[in-house]
Amino acid sequence: MKVEREELGRNIERAKSSGYDYLIKITAVDYIDNVTVIYFFRNLAEGKDATFEVELQPSDLWLVTIEPLFPAADWYERELQEMFGVIIRGRKAERLLLEKWDGKAYPLRKSFEWGKEYTSG
Amino acid sequence: MLTRINIGPIHPSTHGVLHLVVDLDGDTIDNIEPHIGFLHRGVEKLVETRMYMQSPPYMEKIDYVAPMSVDEAYVAAVEAALGIEVNERAQYARMILLELQRLASHLFFIGALTNDVGQMFTGFMWGFRDRELILRLLEEATGQRMFYVNMRLGGLANDFPKDFKEHVLDTMNYLSGRLKNYESFLEKNPIFMQRMKGVGVLTKEDAIAFGVTGHVLRASGVPYDVRNNNPYYFYRKLNFREQTLSHGDNFARYRIKIMEMRESIRIIRESFEDMPEGDATGQMVKLRSPPVKNKTVTVSREAPRGEVMMYLVAGDQKPYRLSMRTPTFINLHVLNHIAKGNRLADLYSILGSLDVVMADVDR
Numbered sequence: 029m030k031v032e033r034e035e036l037g038r039n040i041e042r043a044k045s046s047g048y049d050y051l052i053k054i055t056a057v058d059y060i061d062n063v064t065v066i067y068f069f070r071n072l073a074e075g076k077d078a079t080f081e082v083e084l085q086p087s088d089l090w091l092v093t094i095e096p097l098f099p100a101a102d103w104y105e106r107e108l109q110e111m112f113g114v115i116i117r118g119r120k121a122e123r124l125l126l127e128k129w130d131g132k133a134y135p136l137r138k139s140f141e142w143g144k145e146y147t148s149g
Numbered sequence: 150m151l152t153r154i155n156i157g158p159i160h161p162s163t164h165g166v167l168h169l170v171v172d173l174d175g176d177t178i179d180n181i182e183p184h185i186g187f188l189h190r191g192v193e194k195l196v197e198t199r200m201y202m203q204s205p206p207y208m209e210k211i212d213y214v215a216p217m218s219v220d221e222a223y224v225a226a227v228e229a230a231l232g233i234e235v236n237e238r239a240q241y242a243r244m245i246l247l248e249l250q251r252l253a254s255h256l257f258f259i260g261a262l263t264n265d266v267g268q269m270f271t272g273f274m275w276g277f278r279d280r281e282l283i284l285r286l287l288e289e290a291t292g293q294r295m296f297y298v299n300m301r302l303g304g305l306a307n308d309f310p311k312d313f314k315e316h317v318l319d320t321m322n323y324l325s326g327r328l329k330n331y332e333s334f335l336e337k338n339p340i341f342m343q344r345m346k347g348v349g350v351l352t353k354e355d356a357i358a359f360g361v362t363g364h365v366l367r368a369s370g371v372p373y374d375v376r377n378n379n380p381y382y383f384y385r386k387l388n389f390r391e392q393t394l395s396h397g398d399n400f401a402r403y404r405i406k407i408m409e410m411r412e413s414i415r416i417i418r419e420s421f422e423d424m425p426e427g428d429a430t431g432q433m434v435k436l437r438s439p440p441v442k443n444k445t446v447t448v449s450r451e452a453p454r455g456e457v458m459m460y461l462v463a464g465d466q467k468p469y470r471l472s473m474r475t476p477t478f479i480n481l482h483v484l485n486h487i488a489k490g491n492r493l494a495d496l497y498s499i500l501g502s503l504d505v506v507m508a509d510v511d512r
Contacts, residue, residue, distance in 0.1 A: 051360045055472040057462055059443075066460070068447075068474075072357065072371060075378040077447075100360025103482050126186040126511065135194050136470075142198075 030081045033091065039080060040067065040094055047071040048078050051094075054104035056112045058138045063089060063112060084114065093118040111136040151179055156496075158187055164261065164500070165507030167481075176493045181485045188511040196471045197464075201227050202302065204468075209296045211475060212509040215254040216296050217287075218452035219509075221247060223471075224300040225381070226459040229446040231302065239304035239431065240382045241424040245317070246290060246305075248413040248420075249283050252324070254453035255406045255413075256280040258504050259331060262403060265501030266344040272335065279327055282320050289313060304431025314421050321414045328410060335403075345400035349487045349499035352397055359483045362476045363455020364405040365503060369397035375451035387419050399502040406504075443469065452476060454504055475512060477505040 031039050052068035067080040082091065093116045095101045103125060105116045110127040113134040127135065133146040156169040166187035172180040192211060196204045208223040209216035221243060228235065235243070260276025263269075284294045290309055291299040299306040335341050351361070356369035366373055374391030376384040392408040394401040444463045449456055455476025462470040480503050488499050 050357050052456075053458060053460075053472070053474040055460060055474075057470045057472075068458075068460075072373050075373075098360070099358050099486075100479060100482070103478065123184075124186075126189045135191060140194070 029079065030083070033082050033084065036067075036080060036082055037092055037094070040069075040097065043069055043078060043080075044097060047073060048076075051098040051100040051104075052077070054101060054108060056108055056114065056136070058112065058136065060086075060138055062086065063114065063137075065091060065108065065112075065114060067094075089113055090115040090117055092116070095119070110134070113137065150174075154493075158184075161264075164505055167505070167507050167510075169496075169500075171493070171496070173493060178488050178491055178493060178496060181488055181496075183481055183484060185481070185507070185510050188508045190512065192512050193471055193473060196468050198467065200466055201231075201468065204471075205298050205300060206296070209298060210508060211473070211512060212452065212454065212477075212506050213295070214257050214506050215250050215453045217246060217250045217300070218254075218450065219457055219473075219475075220298070220300050222448055222450040222452070222457045222459050224302065225450065226446055226448040226461040226471075227468075228302055229448055230444055230461055230463040233303045235303055235431070236427065236429070238308075238425050238427040239429040241420050242305055242309060242429040243300075244382050244384070245417055245420050245424075246287065246299075248416050249287055249317070251413050251453045252410055253280045253283040253287070255410050256283065258406055258453075259335075259403075262498070262501040262504075263335065263341070265497045266341055268335075268338070268341055272331075275327075275331065275334075279324060282323070286313075286317055286320060289316060301431030304429045306430065308429045317417060318421065321417055325411070325414050328407060332407065342400070344495060344498040345403060345502070346398060347396075348399045348491060348495045349502060350396070350398045351483065351487045353395070355483075355486065356397065359486060360479050361455075361483050362479060363451070363453075363504075364402050364409070365455070365480050365483070367391060367393045368401035368405045370395035375449050375456050379449055381450065383420070383423070384416075386423070387416055389416065399498055402502040402504075454506065454509065455480060473512060475509045477503070477509045478512075481505045481510050 048069040048071045050070040050072050052070050054067050056063055056065045062083045063086060065082045069078045091114060093105055106125040108114045109116055110124055111134060133140060152173045154171050156171060158166045158168040168184035170182045192207050195207055205220050208220045211219040256276045256279050260273045263272025288294050290313055291297040351369050353370045356366050356371055372391055372393040376389050377391045392405050394404055446461050448459045458474035460472040461468055488496055
């Protein structure tokens with residue numbers, strides 16, 4: 029289901045209260061003209077999955093953290109910041125989880141250049 | 150006053166390259182920060198530069214203790230994107246191989262766990278010796294002990310060799326007897342039980358909130374197994390039952406693995422009975438029907454360590470994007486929560502019971 033960034037928090041809260049209380053994964057795809065962030069949720073009792081897709085403009089990449097609702101989001105959000113440069117608002121400053129190029133390169137974006145030497149941050 | 154100690158990155162009990170920064174109050178754990186990423190190889194990015202069927206060798210290195218399980222999930226995602234059917238014999242053959250892989254992985258877990266709780270060397274040797282029997286069967290079927298790369302679109306690289314069925318069933322008979330030995334050897338051992346019972350407890354509510362998967366989720370009383378709740382191949386037909394316990398401690402996580410091994414043996418026996426005659430071989434590439442560009446598929450599989458989910462966005466000849474949900478990435482995240490308040494000496498058994506493989510965490 030496609031949602032707007034402003035509607036995302038409210039939608040996720042509503043999904044959680046209706047039984048979709050298990051976060052499977054947060055991931056993203058770089059479609060060049062937009063970066064789509066995808067949230068996968070599951071209703072364990074009924075075995076149903078639900079997804080929320082948020083399209084973000086490459087010049088305006090930010091989202092609000094859902095960690096207070098879903099502790100599982102912690103490492104996925106950190107991964108999203110490092111791999112796609114999507115800034116997650118509401119998180120405290122943390123060390124890098126997987127990458128070493130802080131703000132210099134986002135490996136899973138299509139603009140990442142193979143063979144170029146990025147300096148570590 | 151808190152003391153900070155560093156465990157790893159190179160340490161026999163961290164199951165690979167994991168660095169734990171542990172804050173201690175006396176010898177009680179106050180906080181753990183796992184530093185991961187030492188084995189990060191960027192597989193998701195590498196896959197974008199390879200043709201579809203050039204990637205399985207990379208997939209096998211994601212979880213090197215159960216290589217076939219991740220490989221199969223990837224090939225299944227490609228099959229779903231390209232619209233390729235798997236014939237009935239090949240489906241049964243894959244189920245048998247995947248369950249053999251699960252047995253090998255669980256036996257590895259038992260061996261490594263007994264090592265972690267200080268039970269050197271008997272449990273370790275037993276686990277690895279019996280795992281070797283399974284690896285021999287897999288070598289007979291695929292030609293390799295560990296990195297098989299035997300999944301092809303629509304089937305396998307080779308059909309089963311002659312006499313394979315008899316060899317597997319002989320080993321299954323032997324192994325179901327061996328499981329009793331493991332139980333009596335470990336569960337009557339007071340040192341093992343002290344390290345396992347009531348240690349590292351994860352409640353049902355927290356298991357759901359932290360999104361854990363596989364045996365960690367089922368040990369906390371959540372009956373979710375992809376093979377049962379979202380069945381693929383013929384698991385529905387085999388009357389598969391997922392194994393659930395409610396205590397959520399180390400012991401429950403260990404028990405789930407033993408119970409799952411019994412279930413796997415049953416699945417293998419029944420699969421051989423139902424398996425039809427025919428040809429299980431698939432093909433390397435099939436580009437007659439090129440994929441729909443930007444078609445997305447989601448495929449979930451129950452790997453030995455939990456649910457592997459592949460989210461594939463198909464490109465022309467290569468994947469446009471492949472996102473993997475590897476089970477131990479999220480199972481390791483819960484370590485800080487369940488180890489807090491336990492003694493430092495119990496940290497290794499808690500980490501061991503989560504059954505993390507660092508290559509699977511870091512991808």
